[in-house]
Amino acid sequence: MELIWLIPAFPVVGFVVLVLFGRLLGKPAAGWFASAMVAGSFATTLVVFLDLLSTQSAQRVFEQKLYTWMPAGSFTATFGLMADPLSIMMCLFVTGIATLIHIYSIGYMRDDENFSKFFIYLNLFVASMLLLVLGNNLLLTFLGWEGVGLCSFLLIGFWHTDLANSSAAKKAFVANRIGDFGFMVGIFLVWVTVGSINYADIRAYAPNLAAGTATAMALLFFLGATGKSAQLPLYTWLPDAMAGPTPVSALMHAATMVTAGVYLMVRLNPILHEAGWANDVIAWVGVATALVAATIAVAQNDIKKVLAYSTVSQLGYMFLAVGTHNYVAAMFHMVTHAFFKALLFLGSGSVIVGMAHEQDMRRYGNLRKYMPITAGTFIIGWLAIAGVPPLSGFWSKDEILAGAFNAGPAGPVLWLLGLITALLTAFYMTRQVIMTFYGDEKWREDAHAEAHAGADEAAEAGDEATGAPVATAVAAVDHAHDDHHGLTPDHEPVESPWTMTFPLVVLAGFSIVAGVLNLPFSDKLERLGNWLHPVIIGEHHMPNAPVLFGLASGAITTSIVGILIGYAVYEKRKADPSKIELSVLARGWFIDESYSKFMGGPGRAFYQGVADFDSKIVDGVVNGVGKGSLGIGRLIRPAQSGIIRTYALGFGVGAVLLLVFVVTRMSL
Amino acid sequence: MRVEMLTFLLSAIICLGGALGVVLLRNTVHNALSLIATLFGIAVLFMSLGAYFLAAVQVIVYAGAIVVLFLFVIMLLGVDKVDHIEREVFKGERFAAVAVGVAILGLSVTALLSVGASATGQASANRALDPTAPDINGLAQAIFTDHVFAFEITSVLLTIAVVGAIVLAKRGGAVIDLEEFPDGPAVIDEPEPEPEMEQSGAELDATADDDATVEASDDSTEAEVGS
Amino acid sequence: MLELTETWYLVLASLIFTIGAVGLLVRRNPLVMFMCVELMLNATTLTFVTFSKALNDVGGQASVFFVLVVAAAEVVVGLGIIVAILRRQDNADADDLSLMRG
Numbered sequence: 001m002e003l004i005w006l007i008p009a010f011p012v013v014g015f016v017v018l019v020l021f022g023r024l025l026g027k028p029a030a031g032w033f034a035s036a037m038v039a040g041s042f043a044t045t046l047v048v049f050l051d052l053l054s055t056q057s058a059q060r061v062f063e064q065k066l067y068t069w070m071p072a073g074s075f076t077a078t079f080g081l082m083a084d085p086l087s088i089m090m091c092l093f094v095t096g097i098a099t100l101i102h103i104y105s106i107g108y109m110r111d112d113e114n115f116s117k118f119f120i121y122l123n124l125f126v127a128s129m130l131l132l133v134l135g136n137n138l139l140l141t142f143l144g145w146e147g148v149g150l151c152s153f154l155l156i157g158f159w160h161t162d163l164a165n166s167s168a169a170k171k172a173f174v175a176n177r178i179g180d181f182g183f184m185v186g187i188f189l190v191w192v193t194v195g196s197i198n199y200a201d202i203r204a205y206a207p208n209l210a211a212g213t214a215t216a217m218a219l220l221f222f223l224g225a226t227g228k229s230a231q232l233p234l235y236t237w238l239p240d241a242m243a244g245p246t247p248v249s250a251l252m253h254a255a256t257m258v259t260a261g262v263y264l265m266v267r268l269n270p271i272l273h274e275a276g277w278a279n280d281v282i283a284w285v286g287v288a289t290a291l292v293a294a295t296i297a298v299a300q301n302d303i304k305k306v307l308a309y310s311t312v313s314q315l316g317y318m319f320l321a322v323g324t325h326n327y328v329a330a331m332f333h334m335v336t337h338a339f340f341k342a343l344l345f346l347g348s349g350s351v352i353v354g355m356a357h358e359q360d361m362r363r364y365g366n367l368r369k370y371m372p373i374t375a376g377t378f379i380i381g382w383l384a385i386a387g388v389p390p391l392s393g394f395w396s397k398d399e400i401l402a403g404a405f406n407a408g409p410a411g412p413v414l415w416l417l418g419l420i421t422a423l424l425t426a427f428y429m430t431r432q433v434i435m436t437f438y439g440d441e442k443w444r445e446d447a448h449a450e451a452h453a454g455a456d457e458a459a460e461a462g463d464e465a466t467g468a469p470v471a472t473a474v475a476a477v478d479h480a481h482d483d484h485h486g487l488t489p490d491h492e493p494v495e496s497p498w499t500m501t502f503p504l505v506v507l508a509g510f511s512i513v514a515g516v517l518n519l520p521f522s523d524k525l526e527r528l529g530n531w532l533h534p535v536i537i538g539e540h541h542m543p544n545a546p547v548l549f550g551l552a553s554g555a556i557t558t559s560i561v562g563i564l565i566g567y568a569v570y571e572k573r574k575a576d577p578s579k580i581e582l583s584v585l586a587r588g589w590f591i592d593e594s595y596s597k598f599m600g601g602p603g604r605a606f607y608q609g610v611a612d613f614d615s616k617i618v619d620g621v622v623n624g625v626g627k628g629s630l631g632i633g634r635l636i637r638p639a640q641s642g643i644i645r646t647y648a649l650g651f652g653v654g655a656v657l658l659l660v661f662v663v664t665r666m667s668l
Numbered sequence: 669m670r671v672e673m674l675t676f677l678l679s680a681i682i683c684l685g686g687a688l689g690v691v692l693l694r695n696t697v698h699n700a701l702s703l704i705a706t707l708f709g710i711a712v713l714f715m716s717l718g719a720y721f722l723a724a725v726q727v728i729v730y731a732g733a734i735v736v737l738f739l740f741v742i743m744l745l746g747v748d749k750v751d752h753i754e755r756e757v758f759k760g761e762r763f764a765a766v767a768v769g770v771a772i773l774g775l776s777v778t779a780l781l782s783v784g785a786s787a788t789g790q791a792s793a794n795r796a797l798d799p800t801a802p803d804i805n806g807l808a809q810a811i812f813t814d815h816v817f818a819f820e821i822t823s824v825l826l827t828i829a830v831v832g833a834i835v836l837a838k839r840g841g842a843v844i845d846l847e848e849f850p851d852g853p854a855v856i857d858e859p860e861p862e863p864e865m866e867q868s869g870a871e872l873d874a875t876a877d878d879d880a881t882v883e884a885s886d887d888s889t890e891a892e893v894g895s
Numbered sequence: 896m897l898e899l900t901e902t903w904y905l906v907l908a909s910l911i912f913t914i915g916a917v918g919l920l921v922r923r924n925p926l927v928m929f930m931c932v933e934l935m936l937n938a939t940t941l942t943f944v945t946f947s948k949a950l951n952d953v954g955g956q957a958s959v960f961f962v963l964v965v966a967a968a969e970v971v972v973g974l975g976i977i978v979a980i981l982r983r984q985d986n987a988d989a990d991d992l993s994l995m996r997g
Binding site: 672673676680683684687688690691696699700703706707710713714717718719721722725726729730733734737738741742744745761762764765766768769770772773776777780781791795796797803806807809810811814815818819822825826828829830832833835836837 | 897899902903904905906907909910911912913914915916917918920921922924926927929930931933934937940941944945947948950951952953954956957959960961963964965966967968969970971972974975976977978979981
């Protein structure tokens, strides 16, 4: 267990080595090296995990203090790592999925000229993420939190020569800053009240917290979590973040980084336990996000945008679980979601590569013929996210919904909204699968008209993304012209290389079986619940068996109905899709646009005022001090005439004054 | 008693005369020679105070070395220097200088005379003068025991002074770069007759404007500084 | 007949000092100004020796010894500077040497 420092150390070594020798290692080697480092991290995590497993349940906490980081008066922050069931579980799936995605990236990025740079960022990301998870205090978590934010920024803007990409990166950064503000103030508040920022101390102190203080803390940390985990109202950066390379979307913006907010909330469950109505806020924000994002996903045509909104929606589920004290379900869904959403993203990446970097689903169709492995694994992911038993998604989603049903008087409403979201999820995923893998081979139709439609769509997306309509729209049209012309009517899609399909297969396997982590049939089968038991304060009560069974059958029915509707609309053409894909949905309920409008109008006036205050008043004071000193200097500068006689005269006058002093003292 | 008094008065007259000569004479060589007179007078006073060694050093170092050095420099640079003592950096400077001098003199004499006929103070506790031995014995003991560090440091000081003098005197060595100081000296003016003080105010202003009176040059200096 | 006391010496010293000080303030020739400084130094050494005698302490004479050494060093460097300046800028006096003006 003393090995836990090795877990983040491996990717750090990878990062440093690649920074120094990345170009030297060359194209495949740098990627393999980075993958090996993350795999080493995964292996170490496994060792620690087994070690932890062999100890008593109550003693499964191991802290390793590496050194004192910031000794400042009574405030000390140690650089310490903590291995407990929660952090090790996070580490396991982070390093596991990261390893697979590293391998996938070797194939995906094979034609990119900045190949080694990509792996530098990926390794740095993994290191930061592990630090976030393993840190034994809030400040260390915050360090990792900022580290992953930085990597996110760098990787979204990886192809930064395109204006839309770099503004998407900026947007992600700014949205995260808003959340980070909450996180930071939360840390200050914890320090002031608890007197320590170590998780162990917080946990010990939590029962003494006043309800108001705990509520404030919970809301502040939740603000941080909404930024990082893309919840209402800060979710808008995540769909734009799809500008980054697809492995990045899979690793950071689906599987790991965006779950950091959920991890933080679960880690701070002792505070949430005391936080009162803050939990209701979390639950309602979660379910609202889930529902809104799912409705938007219905009308998206970009294959990655659909998955992005789906991610936002699924994260909403996790927060719903957190808000209803159902932490085990939140973590459970985090793991299963990591598997199937990473699978779906990697699958979409495989499709995108196969289709000459075309991302518009309206130009896909019948791809299962050309890309059997991608299609097969993607379909598994689809069934998992749609909630079809016995795939993993069903178990975790059902646990969240059942838990929500039982959460106080508002529980059934939360459950119903969650169920509607599940219906929409099944529907839009079915739509995506059918558009991509079934039907006609639409790229063989009139390519030119389609390309322009694609460009228009991209322009619209760009408009949505940045609030700088003209520039980005132009950029997006350019982009369309540059890249999409690769997709010609005589294009023959081919299956991706094994480095890309191998991770798909592995993830598909996990997506199928991950449900066994936490089966609701007996206490013994709730392995995840038992495993996390020492970390979580307070009991969560599931509904009793008959109700549970009823809810589960309701969920299954919903999933199947959703799939059938999707099948009817998109395969059998029983209804006109344009009646469902409302433009209000395609444009995301105008939420993003209204942000842009507000920030361009009254918001701009406000921050212009703030800027003026800063430049006139604050700077005025500072400059005034400088100018005052200058003025005084100018006034007394003639004294430094450089003429010796004047100086000597000054001496003489001084001597006279001294003598006057002596003589008057003497006469006294 | 009478002899001592006579000695003191004679050397005092020589000292004061030399000092006034240094200040008042226009020829630099005469200044230097007047300085020698003062130094010799002081050497005599040292002797009458029993400081024979210091009297010797005074003659050898000051009169023999320092003043000779002065004369060397005067000869090197030429003796035809005209000193415009009438020019003032600011108005009333010479008056202020004299006033300061008078004040220093008056105050110190007041201080001296107010305590009575003789100087007072704490008599020596550990290094008394020994009237039986030559004064040089006591002086040597003081310098090489109590003040040995200061003594060593003065040797370093002398070394530095010699090195510095060589560096300064080296032809082509460090000189003041006038391009670096384009403003030039603060007071740049040709020698010219002092403006008549009886002039009316307007005329005085006119002169001040176009001629480089002290005031005008002062103004121009300030203007340069301001720019 | 008045008795010759140390006060006589001290008054003489202050007279020489004052003459030197006024000369320093009035004259503009750097060489003469230097000589005035020497006058002031000598006036000071005279008071040192006088007090040495009056208070029966050899320390005053030791101080004079050091003043002599420092004065010699000062003259060497000072004259070196004057020579260096006048070699470059002929006919300069003390008021022209104002490059250190603020």
